Amino acid sequence: MAIAHEFQxxxxxxxxxxxxxxxxxxxxxxxxxxxxxxxxxxxxGVVTPECLVDVKGLSELDPLEKRDGRLVIGANVTFSQLxxxxxxxxxxxxLxxxxxxxxxxxxxxxxxxxxxxxxxVPSLDAGPVLLVYDAVVVVAGERGRREIPxxxxxxxxxxxxxxxxxxxxxxxxxxxxxxxxxxYVKLGRYRGEDLAQVGVGVLVTxxxxxxxxxxxxxxxxxxSANLEALLRGKKLDDALLAQAxxxxxxxxxxxxxxxxxxxYRVHMAQVMLERALRAAxxxxxxxxxxxxxxx
Amino acid sequence: MKKISYKLxxxxxxxxxxxxxxxxxxxxxxxxxxxxxCGCDRGDCGACAVFLNGKSVRSCLVLAIECDGMEIETxxxxxxxGLTALQEKFIELNxxxxxxxAPGVTISATELLRKNPNPTLHEVKEAISGNLCRxxxxxxxxxxxxxxxxxxxxxxxx
Numbered sequence: 001m002a003i004a005h006e007f008q009x010x011x012x013x014x015x016x017x018x019x020x021x022x023x024x025x026x027x028x029x030x031x032x033x034x035x036x037x038x039x040x041x042x043x044x045g046v047v048t049p050e051c052l053v054d055v056k057g058l059s060e061l062d063p064l065e066k067r068d069g070r071l072v073i074g075a076n077v078t079f080s081q082l083x084x085x086x087x088x089x090x091x092x093x094x095l096x097x098x099x100x101x102x103x104x105x106x107x108x109x110x111x112x113x114x115x116x117x118x119x120x121v122p123s124l125d126a127g128p129v130l131l132v133y134d135a136v137v138v139v140a141g142e143r144g145r146r147e148i149p150x151x152x153x154x155x156x157x158x159x160x161x162x163x164x165x166x167x168x169x170x171x172x173x174x175x176x177x178x179x180x181x182x183x184y185v186k187l188g189r190y191r192g193e194d195l196a197q198v199g200v201g202v203l204v205t206x207x208x209x210x211x212x213x214x215x216x217x218x219x220x221x222x223x224s225a226n227l228e229a230l231l232r233g234k235k236l237d238d239a240l241l242a243q244a245x246x247x248x249x250x251x252x253x254x255x256x257x258x259x260x261x262x263x264y265r266v267h268m269a270q271v272m273l274e275r276a277l278r279a280a281x282x283x284x285x286x287x288x289x290x291x292x293x294x295x
Numbered sequence: 296m297k298k299i300s301y302k303l304x305x306x307x308x309x310x311x312x313x314x315x316x317x318x319x320x321x322x323x324x325x326x327x328x329x330x331x332x333c334g335c336d337r338g339d340c341g342a343c344a345v346f347l348n349g350k351s352v353r354s355c356l357v358l359a360i361e362c363d364g365m366e367i368e369t370x371x372x373x374x375x376x377g378l379t380a381l382q383e384k385f386i387e388l389n390x391x392x393x394x395x396x397a398p399g400v401t402i403s404a405t406e407l408l409r410k411n412p413n414p415t416l417h418e419v420k421e422a423i424s425g426n427l428c429r430x431x432x433x434x435x436x437x438x439x440x441x442x443x444x445x446x447x448x449x450x451x452x453x
Contacts, residue, residue, distance in 0.1 A: 006315055043336065054361060104426075106352055191420075191424070
């Protein structure tokens with residue numbers, strides 16, 4: 001299907017040129033990175049920009065590196081790069097594993113994690129890992145540069161804290177000082193390329209600190225402060241896991257839609273939280289776990 | 296209209312495109328390359344897969360104008376010096392029936408074997424999980440990829 005709507009295409013070579021385009025066109029501009037979401041929206045006429053700003057010529061958006069105790073993921077970094085990066089696999093394996101759950105190879109070769117959080121659909125696979133690692137989104141525009149904590153980034157379905165004259169420069173993850181292991185468990189209708197029906201991400205650190213996040217079970221991906229408080233400082237055992245499972249329904253607000261019912265999502269979130277926690281603790285203790293097949 | 300160029304299957308091609316032209320349509324309708332197919336038109340089915348600068352992409356989700364100066368390789372390019380070992384194996388094992396998904400599967404499987412010449416069954420499944428085939432149930436496709444991998448791609452040729 002052709003794209004019926006006409007627009008102007010710009011590929012700025014510098015950040016300053018990109019900022020000027022965003023300032024000039026405001027919300028009538030759309031940022032073009034991997035386009036795996038944008039192209040569908042253009043075809044369906046859901047978005048009708050007057051200008052597309054292709055950011056793939058901006059080398060400032062390319063880095064994937066460790067800098068000042070943080071993992072810096074430039075806005076042009078694709079899910080394939082994350083999945084294949086030795087740096088990512090070594091520092092934050094959960095990030096590489098989460099990246100591999102996104103769609104299929106041909107989509108991951110183009111789709112960026114920055115684009116994923118800008119699309120901000122409730123099922124986004126990048127949500128839990130960024131939430132449990134306290135990611136910071138670095139955005140910039142002509143009016144300056146801001147760092148937005150990931151907990152303040154998602155405002156609702158397809159709504160983020162990014163202003164219309166800004167673009168995402170990078171996503172930065174502070175590397176924990178303590179030993180750590182995160183696990184993302186994704187439930188789809190079939191293995192392969194489906195969107196998440198439920199997603200659960202956990203991070204366990206060596207001192208029995210736990211971080212818990214969910215996606216696809218509410219209007220936006222969320223951290224669960226109550227579950228984290230319940231688990232904090234305790235060793236996982238059957239009694240604690242039973243308490244955690246029981247607390248899940250109060251922490252999420254899933255809906256019934258074409259992919260799953262509300263009740264099924266609640267039930268599976270409980271099952272998946274337990275498996276994710278057990279897996280993360282086992283991995284931290286040096287055990288081998290097949291994280292791709294926890295569900 | 297903007298004048299751009301691609302290196303398409305080894306040959307430099309100049310063409311004029313509008314910003315809203317989609318790569319898949321341009322390949323098929325302006326450049327006469329018919330192996331990429333339009334299936335779902337939203338990146339799910341994989342029938343439109345082509346290599347863009349050596350990586351498989353969904354050409355239905357790529358704007359033609361974005362690819363100015365880039366290398367594009369399709370099944371027509373893979374087969375320029377005769378069928379590849381993988382294509383021959385697909386024929387031998389009767390891996391496809393209607394054939395609509397075959398070019399996309401060929402691109403995805405070729406990409407896998409270029410990166411990982413000895414994949415496991417699980418890795419082959421993951422590599423082609425974004426290519427929907429409604430005829431075969433996938434088994435003869437998986438067999439072909441694994442058999443070619445076991446032979447080391449026959450003289451290094453995939």
